[in-house]
Amino acid sequence: MRRYDAIVIGGGLVGSAIAYGLARAGLKAALVDEGDVAYRAARGNFGLVWVQSKGLGAPHYQRWTRLSAEEWPGLAGELQARTGIAVGHARPGGVHLCQGEAEFAARAAVMERMRREAGNFGFEYRMLDRKEVAALLPGIGPAVTGASFTPYDGHANPLALLHALHRGFALRGGRYFPNSRVEAAEAAPGDFRLRLAAEEIGAPKAVLAAGLGNAGLAPLFGLRAPVRPQRGQILVTERTRHVLPMPTTTIRQTVEGGLLIGDSQEDVGFDTGQNPAVMKAIAQRAVRSFPWLAEVQIVRAWAALRVMPPDGLPIYDQSERCPGAFAANCHSGVTLAAAHAKALAPMIAAGALDPMLDPFSARRFDVPAAA
Amino acid sequence: MFRPRPDSPEATVAVTVEGRTVRLPTGASAAAAILAAGWRSIRETPVSGAERGPYCMIGVCFDCLAEIDGVPNRQSCLVTVRPGMAIRRQRGARPFPPPHAGEG
Numbered sequence: 001m002r003r004y005d006a007i008v009i010g011g012g013l014v015g016s017a018i019a020y021g022l023a024r025a026g027l028k029a030a031l032v033d034e035g036d037v038a039y040r041a042a043r044g045n046f047g048l049v050w051v052q053s054k055g056l057g058a059p060h061y062q063r064w065t066r067l068s069a070e071e072w073p074g075l076a077g078e079l080q081a082r083t084g085i086a087v088g089h090a091r092p093g094g095v096h097l098c099q100g101e102a103e104f105a106a107r108a109a110v111m112e113r114m115r116r117e118a119g120n121f122g123f124e125y126r127m128l129d130r131k132e133v134a135a136l137l138p139g140i141g142p143a144v145t146g147a148s149f150t151p152y153d154g155h156a157n158p159l160a161l162l163h164a165l166h167r168g169f170a171l172r173g174g175r176y177f178p179n180s181r182v183e184a185a186e187a188a189p190g191d192f193r194l195r196l197a198a199e200e201i202g203a204p205k206a207v208l209a210a211g212l213g214n215a216g217l218a219p220l221f222g223l224r225a226p227v228r229p230q231r232g233q234i235l236v237t238e239r240t241r242h243v244l245p246m247p248t249t250t251i252r253q254t255v256e257g258g259l260l261i262g263d264s265q266e267d268v269g270f271d272t273g274q275n276p277a278v279m280k281a282i283a284q285r286a287v288r289s290f291p292w293l294a295e296v297q298i299v300r301a302w303a304a305l306r307v308m309p310p311d312g313l314p315i316y317d318q319s320e321r322c323p324g325a326f327a328a329n330c331h332s333g334v335t336l337a338a339a340h341a342k343a344l345a346p347m348i349a350a351g352a353l354d355p356m357l358d359p360f361s362a363r364r365f366d367v368p369a370a371a
Numbered sequence: 372m373f374r375p376r377p378d379s380p381e382a383t384v385a386v387t388v389e390g391r392t393v394r395l396p397t398g399a400s401a402a403a404a405i406l407a408a409g410w411r412s413i414r415e416t417p418v419s420g421a422e423r424g425p426y427c428m429i430g431v432c433f434d435c436l437a438e439i440d441g442v443p444n445r446q447s448c449l450v451t452v453r454p455g456m457a458i459r460r461q462r463g464a465r466p467f468p469p470p471h472a473g474e475g
Contacts, residue, residue: 238436238444239417239464257417257464297444298463299433 004030004175006205006348009182009217012042013252013333014340016165021170021345022207024366028233029242030201031169035179038231039212039272040334043323044304045158046234046262047254048247049089049335052096052125052150056110059117059360062268066121067153067331068339076156076286082171085164087156087253090134092246094153095133097289099143125150137244143288147248155247158334165337187221187322206236207348208327211307212270214315222321224362227329229270229305231319233278234262235286236300237293249291252288259296261286265306274303309362316344316360319352326353349360373406383432388413391445397450402435402448404471417464430472436461437441 004027008019019031040080051069055062075281076089098104108127115123126149133147134140170176177196184195185206206221208214214225219298239257247253250263262276279301287294306327309315314330326348330336347353375382375396382394395404396471402425405413410455414436425435428448434456437458439445441466447458 180435241464 001193001200002030004201004227006201006207007032007192007198007201007203008207008209009194010034010039010209010211010213011166011178012041012209012211013045013162013165013337014211014328014330015207016042016162016169016247016342017337018166018207018209018330018331018345018348019174020169020172021341022349023169023174024120025207025346025349027349028179029169029174030184030203031166032177032180032196032201034181034213036041036209037181039259039305040185040209041211041304041307041331042158042162044232044234045303046232046248046260047065047155047158047334048094048249048252049091049154050094050149050249050332051152051335052094052114053110053249054332054335055117055313056114057117058165058359059119059121059313059315060356062114062118062123063121064314064360064362065341066152068336069154070155071338071342072154075341078170078258079161079164079353082127083164083167085160085167087160087164088154089154090255091152091154093151094148094155094247094249095128095136095149096249097133097140097147099285099288101145102288104145107146111331118334123150126154136245137248137288137290139187139287140293141291153247154336155252161334161337165341182217185217186221186323187319189322190324192221192322193323205324205351206326208325209329211329212305214327214329215309218327218362221325222319223317223325223327224317225309225317225327225329226362226365227307229268229330230273230308230333231264231266231303231305232262232266233264233266233274233282233303234301235279235298236260236272237296238299240296241283248289250282251289259300260295261293270305272303272305276300310365313358315362316353317358319360324351329337340356341359372409372411375407384451384452384454386454386458388458389460390459395432399435400428400448401445401452401456401458403448404452404456405435405437407453409415414461422474457471 042116054065218225239258244253318323380396412424423434
C-alpha cells in the first residue's frame with residue numbers, strides 16, 4: 001500500500017484547489033478522481049468570481065468569499081508563472097442588473113443589509129441608476145431600471161483554472177489517480193486507507209471534496225455532507241468583439257469573445273438534461289437586459305448540477321470521530337478556489353481548521369428536535 | 372483543389388464567394404461553394420487571426436464560419452445554397468452588434 005501525507009478525494013475545482021494548496025505547502029499528496037461518470041460540476045461552471053450577493057445573513061460567508069476574491073489575483077499569477085496556463089482572471093468589478101422598480105428597490109435593500117452585516121470589515125457598493133448603467137454598459141434595454149455594483153467581482157475561465165490547478169499539483173510532486181472511484185474506505189484516527197480500482201493507498205489525512213459524492217462518503221469518515229443537486233443551464237454565443245467591460249450576475253464575456261448567459265436554479269434531482277422552456281426564459285431575460293443579444297447566435301448550451309448544502313452555504317468540517325478527516329463542499333468552486341488553495345489547504349496541512357471556519361461545520365444542521 | 376464528382380447533378384445554383392460567381396448543384400452547402408470557388412480558408416480566428424476553412428462539413432468543428440447574406444459567423448456547411456447567395460470572409464470576431472436601446 002502506497003502512503004501519502006494526505007489524500008484528497010475529488011478531482012473537481014474544490015478538490016484540485018485543496019490538493020494544489022497541500023502540494024504547495026510541501027505535503028506529498030494524492031488526488032483521487034472518480035472519472036467522467038461523476039457529475040463534474042467543475043466542467044459546467046459559469047466562471048464568475050462573485051462576491052456581491054454572497055452571504056446575506058451569513059457574514060462569515062461574505063468574509064470568506066471576500067478573502068478568496070482578494071487572493072485570486074495572486075493565485076492566477078502564481079498558476080501562470082508555475083504552469084504557463086493563463087486562467088483568464090479579471091477583476092473589473094461586476095453589476096447585478098435590475099429589471100423594474102420593485103427589483104431595484106429589493107436589490108438596494110439587500111446591498112444595504114450586506115453593508116451593515118459587514119460591520120467594521122466594510123462593504124463598498126453602489127446602486128447605479130439607469131443613466132449610470134447606460135454609461136457603463138452598451139445598449140441596455142428599456143426594462144433595466146438600474147444595478148448594484150461592487151468592485152470585488154470578477155471572472156475567470158473555469159476550465160483553464162481546473163487545468164492549471166491539476167498541472168500545478170503534478171508539478172509540485174502530487175500524484176493524480178484518474179478514473180479511480182473509491183471502492184472502499186477504512187477510517188481510523190489519523191489513519192485512512194482507500195481501496196481504488198487498481199491499488200490501495202493510505203494517509204494520515206483525508207479530504208472529502210467529491211461534490212455530490214460527499215453525501216455518501218462523509219459518514220464513512222465520521223462526517224456529514226447533506227448536499228443535494230441544483231441544476232443550472234448556460235447558453236453560449238458566437239464570439240463577438242469585446243463589448244462587455246465587466247460581468248453581470250448572469251452574463252459575462254470570455255477573453256475569447258463568447259458571451260455566456262446563465263444562472264437557472266432548478267430542483268430536478270440528478271437530471272443533467274437541458275430544458276427548452278428554461279433556456280428560453282434565460283434568453284428572454286438576457287435580451288431584455290441587452291436587446292442587441294437577440295442578433296447574436298447561440299452556438300452551445302449545457303446544464304450542470306450545483307452542489308447545494310441545505311442552506312446554500314459551504315460546508316467545511318473536520319471529523320471528531322476520525323481526526324485527520326476533513327470535508328469541503330460548496331457551489332462556488334471558481335470564486336472560492338483561491339481561499340481553498342491558499343487558506344483552507346494550509347489549515348488542513350497544519351492539522352486543524354481555523355476557528356473562522358467553525359460556522360461552516362455541518363453541525364449547524366443538527367437542530368435539536370422541538371420539545 | 373476540389374472538383375465535382377463525375378456523377379454529380381448539374382450545377383444550377385449560382386452564388387458568389389467573395390464576389391466571384393460559382394455554380395453548385397441544388398442542395399449543396401455554402402461550404403461546398405467556398406471549396407468549389409477554390410478558397411482554402413474563409414475566416415480568420417478571433418483570438419490569433421489564423422486562417423480557417425471548411426473542415427468537418429457536418430456542423431461540428433465551427434471552422435467554416437462565414438458571413439452569408441450579411442449575417443456573420445454562419446456555419447457554412449449547414450447552410451444550403453440558394454440563387455444569389457453572397458458568401459464572404461469572416462474576419463475575426465463578429466463586430467459589435469449595434470445597440471438599439473436609444474439613450475440607454
